[in-house]
Amino acid sequence: PVSRTPEIQEERLKLPILSEEQAIMEAVAEHPIIIVCGETGSGKTTQVPQFLYEAGYSSEDSIIGVTEPRRVAAMAMSQRVAKEMNLSQRVVSYQIRYEGNVTEDTRIKFMTDGVLLKEIQKDFLLLKYRVVIIDEAHERSVYTDILLGLLSRIVALRAKRHLPLKLLIMSATLRVEDFTQNQRLFTTPPPVIKVESRQFPVTVHFNKRTPLDDYSGECFRKVCKIHRMLPAGGILVFLTGQAEVHALCRRLRKAFPAYSSRPREKEEEDSAEAMRKFKKSRTRARKAQAMTLPQINLDNYSVLPAGEGDEDREAEMDDEEAALGSDLDLDLGDDALGGGEQLDASLPLHVLPLYSLLAPEKQAQVFKSPPEGTRLCVVATNVAETSLTIPGIKYVVDCGKVKKRYYDRVTGVSSFRITWVSQASADQRAGRAGRTEPGHCYRLYSSAVFGDFEQFPPPEITRRPVEDLILQMKALNIEKVSLGSSNHIPVLRVKQLQQSRLSCPITALGRTMATFPVAPRYAKMLALSRQHGCLPYTIAIVAAMTVRELFEELDRPAASEEELNILKGRRARVAQMKRTWAGQGASLKLGDLMVLLGAVGACEYAGCSPQFCQANGLRYKAMLEIRRLRGQLTTAVNAVCPEAGLFVDPKMEPPTENQVTYLRQIMVAGLGDHLARRIQSEELLDNKWRNAYKTPLLDDPVFIHPSSVLFRELPEFVVYQEIVETSKMYMKGVSTVEVQ
Ligand code: ADP
């Protein structure tokens, strides 16, 4: 029996989903798989787990699992549900990749979708769960999609064993056809329970013009106007990343200094300081983790390369440096207030940031009522779009943009880019304004631009390379994976044990590769390095290639003569160190990969100190990550090959000449499809091919990047780690291939 407080009980009764409790529970009783769909804020995430708990769908050894695509939701929702149910976090708990509070008493477990996928690798039938809820299925995150493919099979296998598993799929938008109309996924379409929402009308206002780039400034002006001229009601602003969020918060606080005499003000005003501390403590935690590297338990990390598909979080991480450097924005605030207007201290605005990486106690602030006589203004990334519902919002200001990872199909290069959202996302954002009363949404772009938005965001699985996922699926004995269906949810066929060895089962090599938490091409290098003492070197190189961009960007334009001279000096120093690390003769043939090895070796030798990194143009943060990954890979290799007895040697000797030759062969084995051949002088038809290379996949010439130690060597055959396109297409991470 659950004893909720009267206040909580009253709040719950306001949620539309409460009136569907009976319908949902009847459907769950009668069907193995059901779909619950309802507007954001209708109570799906917080209430459905409670319904199941109260109906007895959890016991000591079979619990309720809930997956979320975002870490922030897994943590926040477990806290909220524990509070509503008056239970401790020992009972309602969460698990994300690196942390969690699950105990043996846990009955409801919120987790990221990546965590559940990892559990399937250990226990294919998920026997410890009685119910699995896949939340936010409409987001179509890659792990959620894979989970749906797997769970549709697991539910059938569990039924055969008379240990039924219930699967609930919860979705916010009307995109349920993706799940119901997929005959290959669910032979009988699961019943859909629609939660009627009490959405109030939202008036959408488009800008006449679309600002070219300063949408942050446009947001600032819009919030100022709303706050000055419109009746009470909270404001929610959508921006794309942490740096922007902080900059806008500071500008708004400066424009409307609300609590100058309150002690609370200090804490609020000082979010930049808090960020700095948070960052420091994380760095410290990372350092502490790095110190204990060789002891890392295999269970502590996912064997899935990406681990968690929390794109927001990654996108925000990219921002970290920028967030700290953006104090410059601060003073721009005043003139934007316009002709002769004064700072207005009489209008208190309670400004709060919200994004994935924000410390949880700061995130929780947005759910509290703002101080008496102030107006709430939350400046958020797209976490506020569907995963978290902020109460009391009447005005939404939408910049219309989102930061997304973008993959180039040809080069395989990935980067974060700010793009327009989809129409569905824009409508979700607008909907946040009509939860408690009629509201307004201000779109900072024209209706014509909106008309050009795509209808839905494409599922993540269509936007990223999938070789790592296919390998993992094969390692799970999934016989067949087809992504061919129109809506891209993977359809999986689980291999029956008795009919094994049919249709390309995973090879021994593939199985070994699947245990390493890096991309398959690097995993292959590791798996092939057992002989001749090459493993420690391959591990170091693979760690460096996975972390990427070891060297600071020194090609940036300089603001002054003085800075230019400093930059020139540093560039010369880095070039010299690269030559030293690359060495001569045999070792130079390993090219940039030898440089990586030399840099990692030298940096470790110097204790991986910030001073060493600074002096040699290395990114300190990257070097710490490499150190950590080296530890993880060493543990993983020892697990499949205990006789190797590897450890992370801070005083690693350089490889011998023979070892360098083997290393080059190993690199070619992993980068075999990244081969390029130099254009011979007799083939030179057009000058644009001078010093160029030809690759199998591209029609255009590619070049060795000027930062490469092989830039002047121009070997006939090379393999490369990646191609980046700037003024030309450049190969980076180049190594020589010898043709016998
Ligand atoms: P859905 O999953 O359907 O989008 P939720 O279950 O997340 O809806 O939210 C239901 C209600 O619970 C919302 O009104 C939301 O504001 C409220 N809520 C969620 N988390 C908290 C919290 N930590 N504190 C206060 N209210 C919360």
Ligand code: MG
């Ligand atoms: Mg939800």
